[in-house]
Amino acid sequence: MAYIGFDPWRQQQVAAFKEMDDYEVGEITAKAWNSFTEWRRVQPVERCRVVEAMADILHRRRERIAEIMASEMGKPVTQGLAEADKCALLCRWYAKHAPQLLLSDRRNSSAAVSYVVHESQGIILGIMPWNFPFWQVFRFIVPAFAGGNAALLKHASAVPRSALEIEEIVQMAGFPEGLFRTLFASHSQVESIIADNRIRGVSLTGSTAAGKRIASVAGANLKKMVMELGGSDPFIVFADADIDRAVKAGVFSRFQNGGQSCIAAKRIIVHADVYDEFRTKFVSAVKALRCGDPLDPLTDVGPLVNAAAAEELERQLTLTIRSGARLLCGGRAGREHPALFIPAVVDEVADSSPLACEETFGPAAPLFRFRNPDEAVTMANTTPYGLGATIWTAGEKLATGIASAIETGTVAINGFVKSEPGLPFGGVKESGYGRELAAEGLFEFLNVKTISTFRP
Secondary structure, eight states, X not given: XXXXXXXTTTTEEEEEXXXXXXXXXXXXXXXXXXXXXXXXXXXXXXXXXXXXXXXXXXXXXXXXHHHHHHHHHOOOHHHHHHXXXXXXXXXXXXXXXXXXXXXXXXXXXXXXXXXXXXXXXXXXXXXXXSSSTTHHHHHHHHHHHHTTXXXXXXXOTTOHHHHHHHHHHHHHHTOOTTSEEEOXXXXXXXXXXXXXXXXXXXXXXXXXXXXXXXXXXXXHTTOEEEEXXXXXXXXXXXXXXXXXXXXXXXXXXXXGGGGXXXXXXXXXXXXXGGHHHHHHHHXXXXXXXXXXXXXXXXXXXXXXXXXXXXXXXHHHHHHHHHTTOEEEEEEEOOTTSTTOEXXXXXXXXXXXXXXXXXXXXXXXXXXXXXXXXXXXXXXXXXXXXXXXXXXXXXXXXXXXXXXXXXXSSEEEESSOOOOOXXXXXXXXXXXXXXXXXXXXXXXXXXXXXXXXXXXX
8 A cells, every 4th residue: 555645636646655664664663662761751841842842833834734735635725724723722732731630639548648640651553534634643642742652653545745744743843753653554564563562552533444443453452442433413403593603604514624524514404494594595605615726725625535535425415316305506526626526415315315324525415304302313313423413502401402312422502513622522332432632632541540558
């Protein structure tokens, strides 16, 4: 498996790297372990100074970072700049809060003194996807570094420039040499890496199928995992909602990053009393989105990561229409830009059609009707996924009741689902397990050690 960067808008190769051989992977792993033994002895306050240094580097290189993402996976540059800024915000959050979070915690017990400490364990392997090629890596490496661990990255094969740019940022910040490296590894090598005793945990963001496959390997080797997998997030709009604000939030949530997001609003579920109004305004807003060159600052929706992704979304949309759905706008673009998909909206969607029951990874929004809260909850939960959900209503009691009934890791009320540094992020059911970000993400790959002293 070669690691090839391919510009989906210009349809040209921008980078290529061959797989590393077993010897090189072994040397990198050994160096990471040696650096870990040094890094774990550094006090949290000092570790976090280096973490914060990455924020300054990210800010200085934000335009370069945005260009890399645009050319490797089609992200519009304005969204790439925002992703770089979010990574910097993450670094600053952990730099500020991690030293306090890592203080020993005294507990009441039968002993004279008992306290709990969080200790680093070793190397954490990150297996990361292409859709947010910087953010998803940083939300794994930043808490790892703050907690005293080392990290190795097996990034998606489509974004090798992103992977190497991250490695350079880490080196520039002043971390010990080798504490973090990118691995251009094969699938079989990944299994061997996970089995290595120096690898103490695996963080994976990707498809549910990939999660199950890697989890079986990690389980066989008793390695802890954190997995953020697929999603089919419901976006529920009640009759008393602010329709204009809900439309704006729904369009952004569904179509940012070309719809290639696990936490996008993938099923728009609207109360029958306001369905027609919402549909009219939603379609109008979607038609106003600018599609085109991701390097153009005016572009809202660029190409999908490759032509194969556009073909898969076209398949899902075509089968959904054959099942009785009505196409209101959008669809596959012409041959000149084979990875481009014009934002699509469909209604009258059958429950058994692909846009209703499969995860979609692109700019297509199916609309559904509901008539009462119980029906909305049933529709929201009729999916194997449980990543996020959004509720729009003016009723606080209704919102909190629905939020409790929906089976997801995150619920947004009168907003949209997003991840941010100070809140734990993750899913349930086939959307994965474990949590990233905040204190919970910091502690996931640390040893929670209890120390008790008893009276003689």
